[in-house]
Amino acid sequence: MGRMEGLAAVVTGGARGIGEGIVRRYVAEGARCVIADIDVEAGERLAAELGDSVAFLRCDVTSEADIVAAIDLCISRFGALDIMINNAGISGVTGPIQDTELADFERTMAILTTSVFLGTKHAMRVMKEQGHGSIINTASTAGVQGGLGPHVYTMAKHGVVGLSKSVAVEAAPRGIRVNVLCPGATLSSLTAAVVTGDKDNLDAAYERLSSKYPGGKAPRPEDMANAAVWLGSDEGRFMNGAVIIMDAGKEVLSDRAAKFYPID
Numbered sequence: 001m002g003r004m005e006g007l008a009a010v011v012t013g014g015a016r017g018i019g020e021g022i023v024r025r026y027v028a029e030g031a032r033c034v035i036a037d038i039d040v041e042a043g044e045r046l047a048a049e050l051g052d053s054v055a056f057l058r059c060d061v062t063s064e065a066d067i068v069a070a071i072d073l074c075i076s077r078f079g080a081l082d083i084m085i086n087n088a089g090i091s092g093v094t095g096p097i098q099d100t101e102l103a104d105f106e107r108t109m110a111i112l113t114t115s116v117f118l119g120t121k122h123a124m125r126v127m128k129e130q131g132h133g134s135i136i137n138t139a140s141t142a143g144v145q146g147g148l149g150p151h152v153y154t155m156a157k158h159g160v161v162g163l164s165k166s167v168a169v170e171a172a173p174r175g176i177r178v179n180v181l182c183p184g185a186t187l188s189s190l191t192a193a194v195v196t197g198d199k200d201n202l203d204a205a206y207e208r209l210s211s212k213y214p215g216g217k218a219p220r221p222e223d224m225a226n227a228a229v230w231l232g233s234d235e236g237r238f239m240n241g242a243v244i245i246m247d248a249g250k251e252v253l254s255d256r257a258a259k260f261y262p263i264d
């Protein structure tokens with residue numbers, strides 16, 4: 001028996017990167033997943049590889065109708081919505097604040113925050129009826145500290161943390177949990193594009209990212225998936241409103257006090 005036998009999940013941004021890692025791990029643990037993503041080619045390929053436990057739906061997470069359709073598909077195909085993972089994202093607009101165009105700001109916020117609002121809203125609607133559920137929102141270490149990402153990305157991810165904590169209070173008495181995953185720089189096409197300029201250059205990206213980590217190894221999507229298994233399954237039943245930072249102590253933990261306990 002897997003640790004998630006019989007559970008059904010929607011994973012936005014599940015065609016690639018961290019979302020793909022979560023889908024693969026969930027299926028290996030006995031769960032069924034709807035991959036909700038705009039990347040039709042990657043989504044259909046992954047669904048075909050993983051078989052009957054997975055369904056792909058083209059879904060733009062900024063569209064309310066698309067989010068509702070992904071949740072409806074999960075219920076009609078797999079019988080319930082036990083877990084909603086609002087994970088799709090982009091790095092968004094970059095550059096000095098005075099040069100940031102309103103349209104770019106709004107597009108970035110739509111993909112990073114409107115998406116999480118919509119996914120949380122409709123998952124709550126269904127989960128209240130069911131009387132149970134786990135919502136997992138992917139923020140970032142840039143959601144708890146400044147200086148780790150572009151301005152709008154940082155603002156958006158702080159918003160994801162805020163919404164999740166707020167809705168966790170409404171959710172708790174109804175047997176629903178809302179938690180946040182905050183990955184540090186993790187190997188994916190998103191980070192490969194940022195650190196090498198080429199989203200497909202994963203080997204060079206892994207080397208570059210790993211050199212920045214205290215232990216010399218960068219996390220991969222499966223490392224984030226480990227936390228998503230725990231949060232999504234009954235093992236995480238006492239986790240609600242939690243903000244889980246997964247950066248191996250890279251950025252969010254300061255080493256400024258190391259003079260009291262020298263690090264070799």
Ligand SMILES: NC(=O)c1ccc[n+]([C@@H]2O[C@H](COP(=O)([O-])OP(=O)(O)OC[C@H]3O[C@@H](n4cnc5c(N)ncnc54)[C@H](O)[C@@H]3O)[C@@H](O)[C@H]2O)c1
Pocket residue numbers: 012013014015016017018019036037038039059060061062087088089090091111138139140141182183184185186187188189190191
């Ligand atoms: N990789 C990291 O280092 C890192 C660190 C912190 C947080 N995150 C967050 O993790 C999440 C996943 O990022 P990733 O690194 O796996 O990136 P990725 O680019 O590998 O995957 C993102 C997925 O989201 C999908 N997507 C993008 N826009 C969409 C839209 N409008 N509608 C539906 N799907 C859409 C893409 O098609 C892709 O499959 C994002 O929210 C990102 O901000 C990533």
